[in-house]
Amino acid sequence: MRTRRLAGVIAVAAVLSVTLSGCLQMFLPPQPEKTSTPTGEQVAADLQPYYSQVLVWSTCGNGMQCTTATAPMNWDDPAADSIELALVRQPATGSKKGSLLVNPGGPGGSGYDFILDSVDYATSQRLQQNFDIVGFDPRGVGRSTPITCYAPGDAEYLDHFNYDIVTGTPGTDAWIAEVEASNQQFGENCLKYTGPALQYVDTVSAARDLDLLRAVLGDEKLNYLGYSYGTFLGATYAELYPKKTGRLVLDGALDPATTDFEVTETQAKGFDSALRAYLTDCVQRQGCPFRNVDSGMSRIAGIFQSLSVSPLPNSDPGDPRQLGVNAMFAATILPLYSQENWPYLDQLFQEVTSGETQTAFLLADSYNDRNPDGSYATNSTEAFLAINCLDYEGDSDVATMRAEAKQLAQAAPVFGPWMAYGGTTCPRATASRSPRPAPPTSW
Secondary structure, three states, X not given: OHHHHHHHHHHHHHHHHHHHHHHHHHHOOOOOOOEOOOOOOOOOOOOHHHHOOOOEOEEOOOOOEEEEEEEEOOOOOOOOOEEEEEEEEEOOOOOOOEEEEEEOXXXXXXXXXXXXXXXXXXXXXXXXXXXXXXXXXXXXOOOOOEOOOOOOOOHHHHHHHHHOOOOOOOOOHHHHHHHHHHHHHHHHXXXXXXXXXXXXXXXXXXXXXXXHHHXXXXXXXXXXXXXXXXXXXXXXXXXXXXXXXXXXXXXXOOOOOOOHHHHHHHHHHHHHHHHHHHHHHHOOOOOOOOOOHHHHHHHHHHHHHHHHHOOEOOOOOOOOOOEOHHHHHHHHHHHHOOHHHHHHHHHHHHHHHOOOOHHHHHHHHHHOOEOOOOOEOOOHHHHHHHHHHHHOOXXXXXXXXXXXXXXXXXXXXXXXXXXXXXXXXXXXOOOOOOOOOOOOOOO
C-alpha cells in the first residue's frame, strides 16, 4: 500500500506541476531568447560572415540585455577590417512582433544610453509590449568603435577646443585663419587617435549597419524610430533598402536633400523662434529678467555680442575657463529644447548680467557632456563633427561664407551670427567623403 500510495502522490504532483506551469505561462511574459536568430538571407560572400553572426545577449540591469555586433569598417571592402556596434534591448513585454531600433539624433547621440536610461520616454507601453526595443550606438559613437580625438586622460584638450576664446572680430581674415587652424589641428588629432575608422563614420555606412542589425536580429524588414538626425539616418536606409523597409517613424524630420547651409539656417531660425517663445512666457511671470519680448531679443543679442569681445572670468576661481560667446551659445540653446527647462534661462541671464557664470557653465557643460571633474561622459562632440564633415560638403570660400553670414544674421538676428562660417569647420585631408544616395523619392 505504501508503494502504491507513493506512486499516486507522485502522479498527482506531476499533474499539478503541468497545470501550474500552464497557469504561470499565462501570466508571465515569455522569456527572451539569449541568442539571436539571423534571417539567413543570401548576401554577397564577403558579407556572409557578418549577416550570419549570432548575437549573444547578457543581462545589464533593469530588465535590459546587451550585446555587441560586428560590422565591416568599409562596406566597399568588407574583408579588410571590422568595427563593433554596441546594442541594448528591452525585450517585448507581450507577444513579440519584431524589433524596433531607435536613434535619438545628433549625430553623435547614444541610442544605447537613450534606451537604457529613458526607454519609457522614448517609447510607449504599447510599443514595448509588441517589440523588442533596441538602442544602438552608431559607428563612431560611444560604446561602438568610437571617434577619439585626444590622448587618454587628456580631456583638457577638448576643453580648449570647446571653450577657448577665438581672438579678433568674427569674419575677418585673421579670425577665419585662427578658426581654420584650430579645426585643422583637431581633425589631425582625430585621425591620429581614431585611425582609418575616421573615414567611415558617414550616414550611408551607418544605414548599411542598420540593415546588418535588422538581419542578425531576425527581422525581415526594419522597424525604426528616429529623432532629429535619426530621421536622416532612417530616410537614408529607406532609399538604400526600400524593399526591406518596414514601419518607420521619423520625428523632427530633416530633408535628406538639403545642404549644410540650409540645415544651419533652418536651425538658426528655430532657435530664434524658441527664444521668442521663452520670452513670451517669461514676461508674464514674476521675476522675469526681461520687460518685453522684442527688447529681450535685442538684449540677449547684445549679451552675445559683448561676450564675443569681453569674455567673463569664471566665477569658480579654480576653473581657468572664461565664458565666451560659444559657451554662452551652448548654455542658451540647451534649455530651449524643452519648456520645462525655461526657468534655467531666467537664472542664466540674471547671473550673466551680474557678471556671474555658474549657471552658464553648468548648462554649457551639460550640453558638451562634460563631467564636474573635467572628464567627458561621451564622445558626442567628436562624433558630431566627424559624421557631419563626411555627410556634408561645406563651402570654405571666404566670400561665400561672408555672404551666408549676412543671410543668417537677417534670418535669425540672435543666433544666426554665431552659426556662420561653417565652411571653416571641417579640416582638409583628414578623411575622404563617401557619396550620399539620391534623395528619397517614394517609399
